Amino acid sequence: MATKSSFHFLIAVILLVSIFLTLVDGTSDMWKFSEFFSRRQTSWQLVASEKREANLAKIPPDWILEPQLLEDGRTRLSIVGDYIEDLLDDKARYITEMDVPELVAGMKNGLLTAVEVVTAFCKRAAYAHQLSNLLLEIRFDEAIERAQELDAYFKEHKRLVGPLHGIPVTLKDQFHIKGLDTSMGFIGWIGTFEGEKGTGKERNVESELIRELNILGAVPIGKAPETNNNILGYAFNPYNRNLSTGGSSGGEGAMQALRGSAFGFGTDIGGSVSMPASFQGVFSIKPSAGRISFKDTANTGEGQEVMPTVVGIMGHSVDALQVIIKSLLSLKPWLHDPYALPIPWRSEKEYNPRNELGYKPAFGFLANDGVLTPHPPISRAMEIVKEALANKGHQLIEWDWPHHRETLEIHSLIARGDGCPDVYEAIQLSGEPFAPEIANLFPNGKPRAPLPLPEYQQVVSRMKEYRERYLDYWTATAEQTGDRPVEAIISPVTPYAGVLPGKFYPSTYSSSVNVLDYASVVIPVTFANKDIDVVSPNFRALSDEDSMNMNEYDSEIYHGAPAAVQLVGRRLDEERLLSLAQLVVEALNDYKAALGE
Template structure:
């Protein structure tokens, strides 16, 4: 059956693009010549994007989240000037790199004015995020603003197929929490259609590319967030992660992220793909230009006691003592103090798909820094990641892509090309098969935990965390992301994870390794896709993985590892 639509999906998408651009003030619009010049650039970050900004704007947007909040609280900067600086930078970022789905700058500036007045009258801030502009992945509802989640059929509303009668009236719980902490919300960032891909492409605004290397992807599904931050259009944002979606774009774009355990942070009233699949839940995560920004976000939202309003949230307050205890084990440089070093596992490869040369080098850099700082490093050889990936992937497709196709039918738009091989409509898996998958998933979690525990016997010290690649490549050529196993396993285990940037691909250092022989067809496709010239300049990041509900611990370990890395690089 062919459905007829009063407005073709292409026209709806084109109108949405026009409406979004119209929300950018005329004085912030770039000329056709500027846009053409930008399209010819390989690297849009740093000096390039700054050519469109005034020195005072650059000074603000190059400042990270915690110093910005401190400056606003101390009266050194106003919330209005900070908000305007990030709104302008975000406007430029969108024009040169197509990263925003929603703009509400006017409301943000009005909010900043109210916050400045509150601080003037009361002499104290509204909360820990007072005056800080925060961007949102386009899954989080803001009253009066669309949430499309990358679907053309959601344009003009924010509830999709769930309850159109509540359009523009619902706010996500985390949106309310951020506002109660004093945040200024100013834009929502692009996502891929379905959310279930490590790239950012939809039929509304097209593809968002990597600001560091325009040949490559910004990652996904929180790709618009990462691209915006790489261009300094935001220092702190909120994303989600069910298969790597705050970790992949962070690594690809050279920023930081935190993936909490599901149910640590509220997902209530946020949009999602296949929301009924909650055996392995998507989790709200944070992305930032600094680890301190991720820490600030987690600490702030937990200060609101989210479990009171959202019964799915586990009532664990922010544990400063856990973070402090880990940090006390090393100097600010990451070097071990007299006492107990960190014991870190390192997974060089998962045995299914070999990391490209830049990832190999990045992992070696981290290992060297950890060792030079005096910490213990042990090779990590856990249960087969391929088993965990297969189980996790089966859950993502458990409904036979019914939810995806129901949302496509709202407008008649097609699946994007990269998804057509995976999300054709099928029958949902039977209940007994679903239950068997659950049992297998639990068994995998238990086997992984048993392996983790077994390494304590070597020296009586438990492994604190594991360092592993985020992907088998740096920021990837669009359409050539063949293997999500490095991130999906962490979702199946429901572990905490943080991402830190390490280096960038360098064609002079990361030549093709002609000695490596791929072990399977996916490995071969990935290995043969590596081109040192194309990948040159791609950020390389690693993920640091701790156990369930160890967000404070993994943040502290990430700080020490990153500090040790910087110490070696500056020597």
């Protein structure tokens, strides 16, 4: 027995000596053992780092910002407007300041080429990404190649491919584009198809929306991240980097603020398009479910269809939003997506109240939901819109609905009632930590128990009953107007002009829109001003929760943040809502012009 033990000991010594000698002379790969164990411990960080480096390699060398310039940009409070524009040449600056209708007209008249337009926006997007980490996926080369094809088509046929010919677009990283990853910010999804390997679908699936954009002539140039993720980090507001971009389509909101594309798409189940648009001072539309196709789009909670995630659009004018949604509907998406409603773009004559001679649409006015009092910049934005419409002779009816708080519970139980096991599983694939914004979903590091089916059905019944009561209240406003019910409601998007990271409180202003499945359009109004937007000494909090919310507001910190409102329309009434939004914009422009602004 002793002899056998001695033999084993001798073998172990020989192996150790061998390993030592190979480490010294470098003739073996044994040195990689220590690196291997290090990689095991931090594998998610390495995968994220490799993804960032691969992305950076897709940016042309002459678009890479100098380290000193990059450092300067990353330390500035604001990088919108003049700062990012000064990085561009005159031509790129001129093109990227144009809106969708102008760009289309320029290419149709032969004054611009698709290559010029796409290249200019790709360059600006490259700068935006380097300054703010806003692209999980980059496809500049492919985009410029597609622009060349569009120019060749125009040269041969003397017409545009479609109504969005040559228009650069970015999208939240939920939409599948062939040749690109779709990670949704999950490290474990990189190089896979929604977390699965070996399916043959990796980088080989195309969302229905992408198919439609290609037919219309639009050119995807990249995909933007969730507001906070372990691949790119936190997306700060480019207007005021004390603040968040808002979630969850925050990366796309920031890309629009920096005009890295002509328009963008996000997804929304609780204000996830509307909030980033309002925080970044851009326009958006969140339609009712079924108006824009969600087919073959990555998502969490895919089986939840009673309050589904919808596709929303961000852009720089109401006109642009209208052109985009009208173009998408022209392709009859319901022929390809069973959940797309067969509702074509409806005639502007029928769905545009402005066409009725002498008719002045009335609006509901929701200044305070009775849960969270809007911060001073938002209250001022609301008053500006109120005065602008009153100057045009429009009635504004106080929206005195006392049941807003109900939507918070209904929304939470429906959207998170399953305990979010798919989110948990996606995070476990890589071992990455939970982003702070979702850590509360997993107490003790595990998903909550799902809501039992009978209880879930009760919540759905409660939602249906809530929708009925709300519609009855809306219809009854005809008694106050003396004519017909109000056409739309003006309300805050959230109580905040931006959010301090980690300081977000759920808001009925956004949750109610999804619970009701109503459409909403975000309209930028003004900017927070530290000399004007201060908390009144007469402010009395509605609750401890309201007090905490207002205590988070600091006029110095919020200075310069965009302040917006939303126009909320009834279910599936997008055409009418967009026409009303344009009416509000025109009233605002006249109001500001009268003040010399």
